[in-house]
Amino acid sequence: MKQLIVIWDTLRLQMKNSFVRPMYRFCLIAAPIVQTILLYEMYKNSGQDNFTTYVMLGGGLMGLWSCICFSSAGDINRERSMGTLSLIFVTPANFSTIIFGKVLGNTVLSLGTLIISFLTAKIVYHAPIMVVSPGFLLLSIFAAVICFITISICLAYLLTLSRKTQLYMNCIEIPVILLCGFVFPVEILPVWVLPISYALSPTWAVKLIRLSVSGVDNRMEYFTILGILGCITMIYIVLSIFLCRTIEKQVRMKATLEVS
Amino acid sequence: MLRRFFSQAWLSFKGQQSAFSFEEILLFKVSYPLITLIFYCVLAGYSFRKSDLTHWVVGNSFLLCINTCIFSLGGTFTGERYFGRLRSIIVAPVHKISIILQKGFYPCIAAVLSVMLGFFMGSLIFGVDFTGINPGLFLLITIVAMFAATGFGMLLAVLGLITDEMNFILNLSSYVLMIFCGANFPVSQLPLAARLFSKVLPLTRSIEAANMLFDKIDSGRLTWLLIGEMGLGIVYCIIGTIIVKLVEKSAIKKAALEVF
Numbered sequence: 054m055k056q057l058i059v060i061w062d063t064l065r066l067q068m069k070n071s072f073v074r075p076m077y078r079f080c081l082i083a084a085p086i087v088q089t090i091l092l093y094e095m096y097k098n099s100g101q102d103n104f105t106t107y108v109m110l111g112g113g114l115m116g117l118w119s120c121i122c123f124s125s126a127g128d129i130n131r132e133r134s135m136g137t138l139s140l141i142f143v144t145p146a147n148f149s150t151i152i153f154g155k156v157l158g159n160t161v162l163s164l165g166t167l168i169i170s171f172l173t174a175k176i177v178y179h180a181p182i183m184v185v186s187p188g189f190l191l192l193s194i195f196a197a198v199i200c201f202i203t204i205s206i207c208l209a210y211l212l213t214l215s216r217k218t219q220l221y222m223n224c225i226e227i228p229v230i231l232l233c234g235f236v237f238p239v240e241i242l243p244v245w246v247l248p249i250s251y252a253l254s255p256t257w258a259v260k261l262i263r264l265s266v267s268g269v270d271n272r273m274e275y276f277t278i279l280g281i282l283g284c285i286t287m288i289y290i291v292l293s294i295f296l297c298r299t300i301e302k303q304v305r306m307k308a309t310l311e312v313s
Numbered sequence: 314m315l316r317r318f319f320s321q322a323w324l325s326f327k328g329q330q331s332a333f334s335f336e337e338i339l340l341f342k343v344s345y346p347l348i349t350l351i352f353y354c355v356l357a358g359y360s361f362r363k364s365d366l367t368h369w370v371v372g373n374s375f376l377l378c379i380n381t382c383i384f385s386l387g388g389t390f391t392g393e394r395y396f397g398r399l400r401s402i403i404v405a406p407v408h409k410i411s412i413i414l415q416k417g418f419y420p421c422i423a424a425v426l427s428v429m430l431g432f433f434m435g436s437l438i439f440g441v442d443f444t445g446i447n448p449g450l451f452l453l454i455t456i457v458a459m460f461a462a463t464g465f466g467m468l469l470a471v472l473g474l475i476t477d478e479m480n481f482i483l484n485l486s487s488y489v490l491m492i493f494c495g496a497n498f499p500v501s502q503l504p505l506a507a508r509l510f511s512k513v514l515p516l517t518r519s520i521e522a523a524n525m526l527f528d529k530i531d532s533g534r535l536t537w538l539l540i541g542e543m544g545l546g547i548v549y550c551i552i553g554t555i556i557v558k559l560v561e562k563s564a565i566k567k568a569a570l571e572v573f
Contacts, residue, residue, distance in 0.1 A: 075477075075478045075480050075481045076480040076481070076484070078481070079480065079481045079484050079485065083481070083484070083485055083488075084484070084488070087485070087488040087489075087491075087492060088488070090492060091488070091491055091492050091497065092360075094492070094497070094498045094502055094503070095356060095357065095360040095361070095497055095498050096360045097502075098361070098502075099359075099360045099361065099362060100362065104360075107360075220333065220337055220340075220341055223341065223345065224340060224341060224344075224345050227345070227348050227349050227352050228348050230352065231348065231351065231352040231355070236356055237355065237356055237359040237360070238359075241355065241358075241359055242355070
């Protein structure tokens with residue numbers, strides 16, 4: 054129960070803290086609008102029937118990923134520069150619980166990009182939108198949220214090791230959008246790139262969401278993708294636990310928590 | 314006088330890069346822009362269902378200058394304020410246009426090099442044939458384009474003297490260029506107001522001129538486009554200088570140079 058209170062309070066505080074940052078507001082509000090416009094203009098003469106799926110989901114997911122890159126991934130570093138990292142590290146509430154609460158807050162708030170992208174396509178272009186399997190879509194979004202939370206936690210721990218977080222945050226944005234097929238199917242990428250794409254959990258989350266929007270005819274296919282997503286997410290969870298323990302040990306031994 | 318111009322210009326450029334090691338410069342200034350180029354070209358190939366991606370390689374190669382001209386250069390004055398040098402710059406007995414040009418000189422050269430790299434890598438990856446075009450004319454178009462883009466970057470940089478929302482402005486500007494300058498889809502697709510807006514942005518004319526080299530060259534139109542782009546760059550520098558002067562006056566009156 055205590056842990057839940059810590060998560061809830063951290064989540065609320067994180068949402069407030071994130072929203073006051075201009076860069077986060079850009080990623081949350083402006084980015085999905087301009088990305089949806091760009092994608093719509095690129096897709097509108099494509100002749101594809103379901104192109105709005107790529108436009109809306111693509112714009113929303115790109116915005117969601119930008120929010121994660123420029124917020125969750127850099128949160129530990131942000132705490133460090135504000136001088137509060139050592140405080141949350143030694144607080145009686147578990148450090149990883151606080152990090153989880155922060156990432157959860159960011160991810161939930163960042164889901165707003167999907168709504169903004171949807172509204173932009175609807176209001177600006179009167180784009181036709183039809184979700185064939187809404188129940189599966191809800192399940193897919195839930196799975197995607199868990200997937201993005203785990204990848205964010207891994208990134209947050211990894212970026213703790215460097216003081217050049219801002220540089221790396223910028224460098225991971227587009228490659229993941231490219232490799233995970235946020236705006237086109239990954240199958241059009243060269244064959245040698247596909248193993249990297251398939252090792253990234255957002256690839257499967259995007260597949261699930263797209264399948265739910267276009268309609269789940271083959272339940273077996275849907276649950277197979279969900280299973281793969283679950284397995285990769287588990288690997289990420291194990292990796293983040295390992296990273297957390299290693300980094301905790303390192304900073305205690307070297308006393309480098311605030312200098313990375 | 315000339316020697317001081319170049320030494321100050323070099324110092325300013327060096328200052329922007331000094332935080333990074335050589336590997337990080339390679340990652341951020343070379344690899345990341347190339348991945349961005351690849352992303353937009355793959356997206357264009359899928360959405361427009363084209364195998365000849367010449368127009369997109371050309372357009373997105375020009376957009377590679379965004380990193381240098383918008384983000385590095387655009388944050389110049391914000392950086393000066395952060396490092397406490399702004400006061401010295403404003404009270405220095407040097408013409409402000411000289412300061413503006415100093416800060417833009419090397420970034421302009423770096424931008425030309427990154428665009429050239431984009432053309433080279435784009436031609437290798439997407440099989441674009443540059444052999445049939447006039448290299449001198451192509452280089453001229455690139456230099457003129459980068460001059461205008463640098464002027465635009467400087468104008469944005471000056472806004473850093475009057476607002477603290479530079480992250481928002483710079484990111485939004487990069488998307489504005491992606492949408493309105495015709496790199497990813499024809500400007501003719503846009504509504505009239507947006508088409509007129511695209512005329513006051515850098516790169517629109519250069520991208521049209523560069524694309525013309527791959528088709529039939531209309532010498533009159535090409536000259537007109539280059540003159541227009543050059544004029545636009547000059548106008549950006551003049552507006553930038555006027556804003557610096559106005560801010561300077563206001564800052565002296567209010568004693569608020571370093572607090573907006």
